[in-house]
Amino acid sequence: MTTVATTFHVRYAETDAMGIVHHSAYIIWFEEGRSTFMRAIGFPYSRVEESGYYFTVTEVHARFLVPARYDERIRVETRIDELKSRGLTFAYRVLRDADDTLLVEGYSRHVCIDHQGQVRRIPPHLMDVLQRAMGSLMT
């Protein structure tokens, strides 16, 4: 299974009055995780859009275990959890990089649509790349 990790520091703007990272920031970090994932497997999401498709978000879920704080180094680990002809699910683990503490885990479901908003099959050349990323699961 291809799992792609990306690291970055918590931004001050991502904290809230509780002194911790606001829960909505992790949803954006999930997205950062899948952007890095797509770049890493050789098909950046910007290219998906240039090809005429979007992976629109149909569902998102997150469980918050331990809060992150300003300036901590964060690691997001992203993998494809499910791949279908017209969509896919990404799974995420957000960790404090210093000590590997699991902070948040979650997933997001996506449907492949064209620029008119119609549901479409994931085009073959992109599906190949995604399957290879999944397939490495079995090797």
Next chain:
Amino acid sequence: MTTVATTFHVRYAETDAMGIVHHSAYIIWFEEGRSTFMRAIGFPYSRVEESGYYFTVTEVHARFLVPARYDERIRVETRIDELKSRGLTFAYRVLRDADDTLLVEGYSRHVCIDHQGQVRRIPPHLMDVLQRAMGSLMT
């Protein structure tokens, strides 16, 4: 059941390059929904914090059905879905106010903690107010 509605316009900053509202914005609108809910039942969340407690978010889930767009009037309907001694769950429906189209639905789970981060029972005076908001379910 007490359901509290709040309305506002989509902000341009909440849109993304797909021309629609970014999915993370709905998570913040959920929060706006429960802020309005708490204010409406007479115990603003700012007072919860002044009393020494937080309702920390432990889980969030959203299903995205129809996209919202800039300047549309949005209505968020919020209610308490479950109330326990140490936490509660809010449920949300996000609608396009003009035609009542359901755009997004979801929930968030919360645990009552004190300012040291320890899980605590919801204090009695606040529990009374929350139960009354739930109780109207039965009347």
Next chain:
Amino acid sequence: MTTVATTFHVRYAETDAMGIVHHSAYIIWFEEGRSTFMRAIGFPYSRVEESGYYFTVTEVHARFLVPARYDERIRVETRIDELKSRGLTFAYRVLRDADDTLLVEGYSRHVCIDHQGQVRRIPPHLMDVLQRAMGSLMT
């Protein structure tokens, strides 16, 4: 002079670890101010875009005087400060609505471009509406 006011409550997501509203939130509130302004003068910005134009932001400035806090009611007062054939400047005052304390003041400069990004004259029907909003300055 037409000054348009809009009010809303501070969102928890807009606060930061200092316990106050993050300075970037005011930039988004400025935008909220000019969205309300355009709606109030009868030419919503969504209509500007439908007409084939954008008011792209070329400059923004803000001075932060007093911090806002979660759940406070905020009032943004917006007016056109300067109107030219190819652009305009909006000026903003952000106040705590409860006691009229001035929190932040600032401005944003905009240039009228078409959807290809070319600088264009503000179209006559829109210019009329904007001039009337300015002109009330002199009456």
Next chain:
Amino acid sequence: MTTVATTFHVRYAETDAMGIVHHSAYIIWFEEGRSTFMRAIGFPYSRVEESGYYFTVTEVHARFLVPARYDERIRVETRIDELKSRGLTFAYRVLRDADDTLLVEGYSRHVCIDHQGQVRRIPPHLMDVLQRAMGSLMT
């Protein structure tokens, strides 16, 4: 002069319905720039706060020259522009890393306050570090 550069990719959440990065995102990137600056000179801003101080933002200014787009690699160059006993000014240049195109430039002014909000002199050990970062200007 010590200029510290930091690079990252544009997040999808930072784009707007114009298809470009929303102007408020650059204000957060400025902050990312000064976080990296403080870390690079050996006095992370998290340590400033632990020492009992904040660099509260009193003013921000940005000029937007060329828009950034999703997934582009961005470089923020940050330096101290002015250093006084009770505050300082950071200056920023935001560039498209691929071809060094200058996208945005701006500054932010800060005052040193304690946790009670009182204006204070920058403490000597921190001032030393900041002066050294400035001083390299002359070498």
